[in-house]
Amino acid sequence: MPKRVCIVVSSFPTISETFILNQIKFLIDSGYKVRILSTRDVDTLIGRHPVVEDYHLMDYANTIDWEKHMPLNFLQRILGALKELYKYRQTPLFSNLLKSFNVLKYGRQAVNLVKFYQTLMAKFFIDGDIIHVHFALNALPIIPLLDMINPDVRLLVTFHGYDAFHYSKQFYTPLLSSNIVSYTVNTPFLKEKVENLSFPKERVSILPVGLDTSQFNRGLRCGEVKGVFNVIFIGRLIPLKAPLLAIKIIQRLQQLRNNCHLTIIGEGPEFTACQEHIVYHNLQNIVSMKGSMTQDQVKKELSESHVFLFPGIIDGEGRSEAQGLVIQEAQAMELPVIVSDVGGMKYGMINGETGFVVKEKDIEGFVEKLKWLMDHPEEQQKMGKAARNFVVENYDNKVLGEKLIEIYES
Structure with missing residues (x-):
């Protein structure tokens, strides 16, 4: 080995x-x-x-x-080269270092020893x-x-x-x-x-x-607000992760149920657009933007949540989430996850067992799955247990x- x-x-x-x-x-x-x-x-x-x-x-x-x-100084460069040549005189690297002085092949790069120091790497x-x-x-x-x-x-x-x-x-x-x-x-x-x-x-x-699943263990719930269904989004606030879409999903859910809350953790170029949407639609009471947080703070927020929402999209450059490790971290904390069907997100969970996969940008589809979890708290907890088992068996370091x-x- x-x-x-x-x-x-x-x-x-x-x-x-x-x-x-x-x-x-x-x-x-x-x-x-x-x-x-x-x-x-x-x-x-x-x-x-x-x-x-x-x-x-x-x-x-x-x-x-x-x-x-x-070295920037040419004399020091020469002295350094002589020292390295002596050091590696009995290794396969030595002959290649000598070849780097070939002016006909490397021109000025050979003369100023640039090629030598590249070869030395x-x-x-x-x-x-x-x-x-x-x-x-x-x-x-x-x-x-x-x-x-x-x-x-x-x-x-x-x-x-x-x-x-x-x-x-x-x-x-x-x-x-x-x-x-x-x-x-x-x-x-x-x-x-x-x-x-x-x-x-x-x-x-x-x-x-x-991930180290021993570091993402839900344990006891840490102070959920009774009667409020807590949804959480974690990630860099960029278009392909779709934080603004997450807000719109919760905005629609609130119109139907009136007892949900979304926590958004992360920084990024979409932060201002998310804040402006929250203020314009008077969503300050149902959406909290926490910015960047330490890992311990993130785990505390996860322990106080019911479901992890990650409605990623294909962005304007054709990119989408390749894996999304945070999806496994949330599942390790016994949260069902709801993700979109683009990119690699759906491969990191089991649709119908540890969460749900929803068609990209289908706000009503996301809302329906969230409503189902709200209406079936026992199934929600069962999914959370299955989610942790899945991650421990397949994603532990x-x-x-x-x-x-x-x-x-x-």
């Missing part, structure tokens, strides 16, 4: 990407030697997340932006068995370095969503031309998107983003960590 893994991320640590932190934690617990490589500056603020502090993850982290490692991967890259665009600079490092190295690239929507087949040509790269995606929906970019389906595995190791070994 390979024991040395280089994890490549856009920035580190990113608290909004706790699933990456938890994945790293699982690998370390499983005996892997982990190196964390960030394409942007590593954040030196330690302790913002328990995993970062408890596992001393900053000790494993480096920046791989070659410009950050190339291979040093970060030289002792790895597996390179696991999060977000596909981060893998592109690594492809030219593969011949300079361990010939048996394997490259695993994880698509997360926008990296499949925003870039073309031509953009990913270096990846497509390599036959040693495997891929993971979080849902069948994203798998189809990646395959449409011409990535070979036999090398694309489905590996959802997971340990379950998905074992699947990741299977992918590494295959």
Whole structure:
């Protein structure tokens, strides 16, 4: 079993990407030697997340932006190059460093040692068995370095969503031309998107983003307002997540039942439009916008809610939610979830058992499902129990960590 893994991320640590932190934690617990490589500056603020502090993850982290490692002063650049040549004189990287001085091939980049310091980036991967890259665009600079490092190295690239929507087949040509790269995606929906970019389906595995279900345990309800049906929406306030549509759904539900409330947690460009709609329609008493909150605060709000509403849409750029980890977090807190039928949301729940799937933008359809849950409190709680069981069995970090190791070994 390979024991040395280089994890490549856009920035580190990113608290909004706790699933990456938890994945790293699982690998370390499983005996892997982990190196964390960030394409942007590593954040030196330690302790913002328990995993970062408890596992001393900053000790494993480096920046791989070659410009950050190339001295601005030319003399220092030369001295640094001589030092690196001596250091790697007995490794496969040495001959490639020498080739970087080829003026006929690289021109000015060879003369000013730019090509040398680009080539030197291979040093970060030289002792790895597996390179696991999060977000596909981060893998592109690594492809030219593969011949300079361990010939048996394997490259695993994880698509997360926008990296499949925003870039073309031509953009990913270096990846497509390599036959040693495997891929993971979080849902069948994203798998189809990646395959449409011409990535070979036999090398694309489905590996959802997971969570620590022990940290999302409802326990006792924490002070629900008696007689009020609490609906909650959590997510960045952007068009594809449809927070304004969530408000309109509750607005319609209130016209029929008069005992519901919507809590919206999140920030984003749609915040002002949501506030303006609330004020214009006098919805201040039935919709609360809480902005961004800590994870503990979010869990408290979830524990005081009856159902999670996520009516995502296909936005003007053709994008939609690829997975929506918050859907699994809500289910782990024993909430039925109601989601739309676009993107990958429907793959992260069981329609009719842990919640409902409704046609995109069908306000009356969402209202009908909410009314049914209001009228059937016992079924609502039964769905919540089933929802937690579903997430524990399929989305817990340990379950998905074992699947990741299977992918590494295959």
